[in-house]
Amino acid sequence: MNNSIFIFPGQGSQKIGMGKDFYDNSSLAKEMIEKASQRVGFDFTSLLFEENDRLEQTEYTQPAILLVSLIAHRLFNEVCKVTPKAALGHSLGEFSALSAAGALNYLDAVELVHQRGLLMKHACESINAGMMALLGLDDATVEAIAAKEQELGKKVWAANYNGDGQIVLAGNKDDLASLEPLFKEAGAKKAVLLPMSVASHCPLLSAAQPSLEGYLEQWLTESFTTPVISNVTSNAYQTKTEAKALLSQQLISPVKYKQSILAVESSVDCFIEFGGSVLKGLNKRITQKPTYSITDMKSLEEVLALF
The missing domain is CATH 3.30.70.250 (Malonyl-CoA ACP transacylase, ACP-binding)
Structure with a gap:
């Protein structure tokens, strides 16, 4: 199972209560949630664990999903130091993949996707x-x-x-x-x-590109520990320059998720999804290779037992 690809879900995977089991049973998860709340100025515990309508608003959805994904990845990585062949995310999940690959500090990533959500919202307000x-x-x-x-x-x-x-x-x-x-x-x-x-991943978001590029320049680093597969091209990249250009282009280009999975399936044993199970469902339609999802402490232990 050492020949794996780490995958990260995007919008549509959010639900009230996600990450709660991590928060209740891991001091590391609790610390990550508290620090993220301080960074962006809103309380992730109420956003994630209490009934609210903000979780469906893109500027909150994006950091919430990313944070839970990165908590799942961090808890896995604390025990299992396996390096994947690559990291891959669906839309927003590409930012989670970049953080898991070391190119984006998790707190910078939380703020970055919060700002990305705001930019997308503002670009679509009157259209x-x-x-x-x-x-x-x-x-x-x-x-x-x-x-x-x-x-x-x-x-x-x-x-x-x-x-x-x-x-x-x-x-x-x-x-x-x-x-x-x-x-x-x-x-x-x-x-x-x-x-x-x-309207994600189409030319209607072109107005958001310049500001997003500024945030990418500010927070992306060159510290890639593993390649990341681009939603835009289905190819791997491993530099800040490529990441900045591709993530700007990603705003107005279709997410080639199916194509990305097909491009790598022959060279891997399995996929591991962090923080959700939506991609596991998609993968069943795309590939014969197994996908394992980590959404709580029980599934974390089950996946760790495979390594």
Whole structure:
């Protein structure tokens, strides 16, 4: 099992109570949560463990998921010093991967993705942004329909390649809704608008790029202990210069998650997901290689027993 890739979930994996078992049973987890709260000026214990509507707001969702992922990784790493072949994240998860790879201090990462969430929110405030989940169509069919509608002036783009027959689109909410009959006619099993006010991974976020690049320049380092696989290219990188350019481009480019898993599956024994289990579900549709998820102390112990 030493031949592994560490993977980190993105938005959509959040839920009230995540990280609670770590917090209750680990002084290290408690310390990480307390320091993160001091860094960004809001209380992660109430955000993570008490009923609230902030956890669904992107500027809070992003640091919450990242923090829980990095706690899971840190607890694993305290016991097992295995170095993965690479680290890989889904969207926001790429920032978790960078921190796990040593290129981003975890507190800097928490503040960075909080600011990223704010930038994304502000970029989408006045443009009726939205996202749509599609099931049952192949990539080429979706891309052809989107390209034809773009020529007609519609603002719609493929945003997440999550698996065969599972794509998320981003763009103008009304334009996305207008495409539903076209996708259904083409054979889609589902075409559902998601309850989101941000259009991730499409050109509508270009206004956020310059400010994000400033934060990346400020907080990224050259201290990579392992390569990180880019959402934009599906290729590995290991320098600050590449990270800065690719994470800026990631804002307006689709997440090639499926392609990234397929690119590395033949060279690894397993994938380990830190802080969630959404990617484990996606991986079942993509690869025969096993994925193990660490979401609490019990699953941590089970995964550690494999090494």
